[in-house]
Every structure is written in structure tokens, then in C-alpha cells.
Amino acid sequence: QVQLVESGGGLAQAGGSLRLSCAASGRTFGSVAMGWFRQVTGKEREFVAAISSGGGSTYYADSVKGRLTISRDNAKNMLYLQMNSLKPEDTAIYYCASKRLGGYSGYYNLLSYDYWGQGTQVTVSS
Numbered sequence: 001q002v003q004l005v006e007s008g009g010g011l012a013q014a015g016g017s018l019r020l021s022c023a024a025s026g027r028t029f030g031s032v033a034m035g036w037f038r039q040v041t042g043k044e045r046e047f048v049a050a051i052s053s054g055g056g057s058t059y060y061a062d063s064v065k066g067r068l069t070i071s072r073d074n075a076k077n078m079l080y081l082q083m084n085s086l087k088p089e090d091t092a093i094y095y096c097a098s099k100r101l102g103g104y105s106g107y108y109n110l111l112s113y114d115y116w117g118q119g120t121q122v123t124v125s126s
Contacts, residue, residue, distance in 0.1 A: 002026050002115040004096050009120030012086050016124070022079040022096030022117055030054070030074035033099035035113055036081050038092035038122075049081065050099070050107040059107045063089075086124045093119040 003025040012018050020036070035050035049070040050059040058070055069082040079096050097113035099105070106112050 002098055004098065004115055004117035006094060006096050006117040006120040009094060009122045011123045011125065012083075014086060014088060014124055014126050016086050018083045018086065018122060020081040020083065020094055020096075020120060020122070022081075024077045024079065024096075024098070026077070029077040032101065033107070034070075034072060034079045035097050035099060035107065036070060036079075036094060037097060037110060037113075038090075038094045039119075040092045045095070045110055047108045047110070048094070051079070061108075083122070088124050088126045091122060091124050093121050095119045 005023045006020060008018060008020040010018065031053050033050060033052050036048040037045050038048050039045040047061050048064055049068060051070045051072055055072050067085045071080045096117045098115040099112050100114040104112055
């Protein structure tokens with residue numbers, strides 16, 4: 001049904017920048033909210049940012065607010081995460097996800113999302 005593919009991860013220095021991309025399949029991309037999550041080995045997957053279907057509303061974890069910016073281009077079925085002022089604590093595998101329609105709808109909980117990409121590694125050196 002829905003396929004998500006992340007790209008843009010890699011190595012960066014502290015204070016540097018990266019731009020992650022997520023390509024989505026299907027014809028209904030513009031009707032669903034999207035989110036970014038990240039996970040470090042040994043820890044739970046955590047919320048990073050989310051954006052409403054039309055892009056009018058955004059949500060951020062306190063740890064990334066002011067440094068990371070989520071955006072989307074519905075005409076291209078693309079989701080982005082601009083990462084500035086990177087810190088070593090940002091090192092993780094980053095996943096994009098599609099938010100499910102109906103039922104539980106909290107933006108900050110991973111249970112609200114039904115489709116996930118394979119992830120892209122981000123490593124920030126100090």
C-alpha cells in the first residue's frame with residue numbers, strides 16, 4: 001500500500017547540518033500527517049517531529065525544537081527534516097512514518113503511525 005524510503009543520512013560534525021528526505025508512494029500523501037522518529041541501540045524509538053497533512057501545523061520534541069525543521073512537498077510526495085546545529089546526541093537511526101487515520105491520533109506516540117520507512121543513519125561527531 002504505502003511505501004516510505006528515507007535518504008540523506010550520513011556523518012556530520014557537531015554544529016553542522018544535514019537534510020533528510022522521505023519519498024512516499026501512493027496517491028494520498030497529501031491527505032495524511034507524517035512524522036520523524038529516531039532510535040539508538042538499546043533505547044526506545046522516540047518522537048522527533050510531525051507535520052499535518054497540508055503542512056500548516058508542526059510539532060517538535062523539546063530536544064530538537066529550534067534546530068530541526070520538518071516540511072513537506074505534497075506535489076512531489078516528499079517529506080523533509082532539515083537538521084541544523086547538530087549535536088552528538090542527535091546520533092541515531094531516523095525513520096519517517098505515516099500517521100494512521102481514525103482511532104488513537106496523538107502526534108507524539110509511535111502507535112499513531114501505521115507505515116514506516118527502513119531508516120537512515122545519522123552520526124554526529126564531537
